[in-house]
Amino acid sequence: VQLQASGGGLVQPGGSLRLSCAASGGSFNDYALGWFRQAPGKEREVVAVIRWGGGRTAYADSVKGRFTISRDYAKNTLYLQMNRLNPEDTSVYYCAARIRWTTNWGSASEYNYWGQGTLVTVSS
Numbered sequence: 074v075q076l077q078a079s080g081g082g083l084v085q086p087g088g089s090l091r092l093s094c095a096a097s098g099g100s101f102n103d104y105a106l107g108w109f110r111q112a113p114g115k116e117r118e119v120v121a122v123i124r125w126g127g128g129r130t131a132y133a134d135s136v137k138g139r140f141t142i143s144r145d146y147a148k149n150t151l152y153l154q155m156n157r158l159n160p161e162d163t164s165v166y167y168c169a170a171r172i173r174w175t176t177n178w179g180s181a182s183e184y185n186y187w188g189q190g191t192l193v194t195v196s197s
Contacts, residue, residue, distance in 0.1 A: 074099040076188030078168045083194045088158050094151040094168030094188055101149065102126035105174045108142060108153045109181055110164035111190070119179040120166070121153065131178050135161075158195045165190035 080092040096106065107122030121132045121142035130142055141154040151168055169184035177183050 074170055074186040076168045076170060076186055078166065078188040078191045081166060081191030081193045083196065084158055085197050086159055086195055088195070089154070089156045090158065090193060091155070092153040092166055092168075092191060092193070094153075096149045096151060096168075096170065099170075101170070104170050104172055105178060106144065106151050106168065106170045107178070107184070108151075108166055109169055109184075110162075110166045110193075112164040117167070117181045119181070122178045123151070124174045129174065133179070155193070158193075160195045163193060163195045165192050167191075 075098045077095040084090050102125055104125045105122055106125055108120040109117050110120050111117040119133050120136055121140055123130045123142045123144055125144060139157045143152045167190045168188040170186040171184045175183050
């Protein structure tokens with residue numbers, strides 16, 4: 074399984090950005106895919122997770138109502154739409170995948186496959 078994240082950049086507070094993650098090398102219907110982020114000096118934390126087949130989603134409290142995770146079956150691509158960004162959202166964002174949904178969906182150690190990070194900077 075290979076994951077390729079893109080879409081990071083510099084955005085002003087209150088702005089929006091959409092991240093993409095191209096997935097290949099697997100049949101993802103039984104997978105859970107998600108976005109994590111890691112700021113300098115901090116631990117990697119979950120942002121949002123989606124079950125590829127069925128579309129069940131889960132979000133970190135800090136992004137509920139602002140971020141939306143989605144996927145495109147035809148393109149095998151995962152997305153993260155980020156709205157009302159604030160400086161605390163500045164991080165390197167990673168996409169990740171594991172076989173089957175887990176009740177421990179928020180733990181980075183549960184995910185076997187990782188893409189390279191893409192940097193999101195929220196600053197005026």
